[in-house]
Amino acid sequence: MRASPREIAVNYTVLAILVVIVLYPMLGVLGLAFQSGVGRTGQLTFPPELTLDTLSRTWDEGRFDLALRSSAVVATSATVVTAVVSILAGYAFGVMRFPLSSALFYLILVGMIVPLESYVVPLYYEMRDLSLLDTWPGLVLALSASLLPFGVFWMRAQFKGTPKALIEAAQIDGANSWSVLRHVLLPLARPAIASLLVLTFLWAWNDFLLTLILVSSNELRTAQLQLGLFIGVRTSDTRALAAAALIVSIPVLLVYVVGQRSLIRGIFEGGVKE
Amino acid sequence: MTVSLRSAPSRGRSLLRGIGPRSFAEAQWTAYLYLLPALLLFLAFVIYPMMQGAWISFLDWNGFSPPTWVGLDNYVEILRDGNLRAGFVRSVILILFYSLLPIALGLLITAILSSRPIRGASWFRGILFLPQVLPIVVVGIVWRWMYAPDGPINAGLTSIGLGGLATGWLGDFTLALPAVGMVGTWVSFGFVMVLLLTGAQAIPSDLYDAARVDGAGRVQEFFAITLPGLHNQLVVALIVTIITALRAFGLIYTMTSGGPGYETTVPAWNVYTTTFRYHQVGLGAALGITLAVLIFVIVFALGRLVERERR
Numbered sequence: 303m304r305a306s307p308r309e310i311a312v313n314y315t316v317l318a319i320l321v322v323i324v325l326y327p328m329l330g331v332l333g334l335a336f337q338s339g340v341g342r343t344g345q346l347t348f349p350p351e352l353t354l355d356t357l358s359r360t361w362d363e364g365r366f367d368l369a370l371r372s373s374a375v376v377a378t379s380a381t382v383v384t385a386v387v388s389i390l391a392g393y394a395f396g397v398m399r400f401p402l403s404s405a406l407f408y409l410i411l412v413g414m415i416v417p418l419e420s421y422v423v424p425l426y427y428e429m430r431d432l433s434l435l436d437t438w439p440g441l442v443l444a445l446s447a448s449l450l451p452f453g454v455f456w457m458r459a460q461f462k463g464t465p466k467a468l469i470e471a472a473q474i475d476g477a478n479s480w481s482v483l484r485h486v487l488l489p490l491a492r493p494a495i496a497s498l499l500v501l502t503f504l505w506a507w508n509d510f511l512l513t514l515i516l517v518s519s520n521e522l523r524t525a526q527l528q529l530g531l532f533i534g535v536r537t538s539d540t541r542a543l544a545a546a547a548l549i550v551s552i553p554v555l556l557v558y559v560v561g562q563r564s565l566i567r568g569i570f571e572g573g574v575k576e
Numbered sequence: 577m578t579v580s581l582r583s584a585p586s587r588g589r590s591l592l593r594g595i596g597p598r599s600f601a602e603a604q605w606t607a608y609l610y611l612l613p614a615l616l617l618f619l620a621f622v623i624y625p626m627m628q629g630a631w632i633s634f635l636d637w638n639g640f641s642p643p644t645w646v647g648l649d650n651y652v653e654i655l656r657d658g659n660l661r662a663g664f665v666r667s668v669i670l671i672l673f674y675s676l677l678p679i680a681l682g683l684l685i686t687a688i689l690s691s692r693p694i695r696g697a698s699w700f701r702g703i704l705f706l707p708q709v710l711p712i713v714v715v716g717i718v719w720r721w722m723y724a725p726d727g728p729i730n731a732g733l734t735s736i737g738l739g740g741l742a743t744g745w746l747g748d749f750t751l752a753l754p755a756v757g758m759v760g761t762w763v764s765f766g767f768v769m770v771l772l773l774t775g776a777q778a779i780p781s782d783l784y785d786a787a788r789v790d791g792a793g794r795v796q797e798f799f800a801i802t803l804p805g806l807h808n809q810l811v812v813a814l815i816v817t818i819i820t821a822l823r824a825f826g827l828i829y830t831m832t833s834g835g836p837g838y839e840t841t842v843p844a845w846n847v848y849t850t851t852f853r854y855h856q857v858g859l860g861a862a863l864g865i866t867l868a869v870l871i872f873v874i875v876f877a878l879g880r881l882v883e884r885e886r887r
Contacts, residue, residue, distance in 0.1 A: 330721065330722070331721060423860050424625040510711070533716070533720075543717050550714060
């Protein structure tokens with residue numbers, strides 16, 4: 303049966319309305335970022351003003367060069383750490399048999415629902431005692447620990463789905479556990495790993511609460527933290543806030559455009575299939 | 577975050593799997609080497625601080641001087657303190673906006689859109705999903721502008737002759753919380769809708785054909801086929817969005833700072849301020865643990881729901 307023209311018209315009208323609701327606020331802020339002038343009012347003009355004054359002023363005043371550098375270092379490191387430990391643990395859980403495997407797996411699954419708020423306070427004092435407070439390594443370790451439950455869960459599902467025969471064939475050829483992972487499982491897991499990298503990077507880049515609590519020095523602040531604090535400093539400078547929001551969003555949007563397919567696949571398969 | 581649907585009842589038996597004598601002999605001990613890095617990180621920076629949090633929640637501690645043991649006093653305080661208790665009520669209100677409203681809208685739209693493939697579906701999906709990837713602080717800035725007294729929402733109301741409704745949304749004692757909630761709807765909605773639409777497209781189309789042969793209308797079709805077919809997606813949507821609502825912090829931090837008055841102080845915000853502003857570390861920890869227990873109970877209950885359906 304084919305859809306009637308009326309059905310098609312209704313479909314696209316509904317979708318168009320949704321697209322406007324999603325895009326209007328974002329495009330509005332985008333427009334403001336390209337306007338000049340200081341002040342509370344944020345009126346969009348037509349035709350839109352296109353100046354880089356506010357962007358460059360905000361970039362300097364907010365030290366977003368430092369902030370973006372921090373975020374790049376922290377998010378990339380956390381992504382790499384999370385991916386590596388998740389792949390190793392997912393391999394053990396997905397393919398090997400060992401005592402307490404289910405109990406340990408469920409323990410890690412708890413990490414997928416436990417809210418950061420329930421342990422962030424003691425984490426602060428723990429980091430202080432380890433001299434990791436207000437350092438990049440401290441933040442990276444904390445972020446990776448909070449993100450790895452999803453990674454382990456995701457990689458386990460991937461490795462579990464790999465045909466047993468492939469692994470057994472390699473073992474008969476004398477491959478040890480490391481070369482099974484390296485030469486049999488990893489090449490097949492590339493799409494799954496891509497999803498994991500995109501998701502982890504976005505979550506790490508967008509983290510606000512952990513950074514707010516664990517980091518304080520100017521040079522170490524990530525983009526989210528800097529932006530959060532910038533709101534307090536420039537409360538009534540609507541255009542500067544818009545410009546700052548744009549600066550901090552650009553990397554996320556780039557990763558999203560490039561990795562959209564992997565990302566959406568990761569979120570929906572991860573949630574529904576297992 | 578995504579959440580596992582494999583849940584409770586099968587857990588009891590499978591927990592013991594791998595402990596029997598036979599598997600012990602053929603156990604691959606190298607597995608522990610592969611597990612070690614993840615397990616160490618997880619135990620050191622999630623489980624250990626969580627245990628500590630449970631311990632600290634029984635203490636009266638300002639973070640510096642020696643703590644005193646106060647038993648359940650902090651939990652009693654949460655029940656007694658009007659504002660802390662109200663924080664949890666506000667969370668329930670946020671759940672309406674973050675979870676139930678997007679799901680209701682998502683279902684409505686899934687029902688309206690005919691199940692035929694939509695041209696440009698991946699473009700729509702990509703756009704509707706955008707609010708979900710935007711950093712929460714950026715979302716806060718975007719909506720501060722939307723809600724500003726001279727912002728687009730008030731301008732829109734005025735232009736359609738409803739200028740009387742225009743107000744300073746985030747400064748209004750009754751409207752601030754729903755206003756923040758609507759931003760939650762804006763963020764959750766795309767995620768929920770893409771989830772439901774993807775699920776709806778996986779429902780075999782011969783089910784619909786059969787229903788039409790039986791003379792079912794669109795409405796009957798929706799309740800007889802679409803809704804049951806989306807069971808798993810609905811549970812995932814509920815779990816993810818409810819957790820997001822209970823953990824709302826970034827939007828509060830960027831849009832209202834808990835105000836006006838205490839009207840938007842939610843539990844996650846209270847954990848932060850109680851600990852780091854008022855230095856009542858024990859009380860802050862107790863709030864965090866209460867929030868965690870609440871989330872566990874909800875996820876467990878929803879997990880049971882899935883299991884019942886499968887039987």
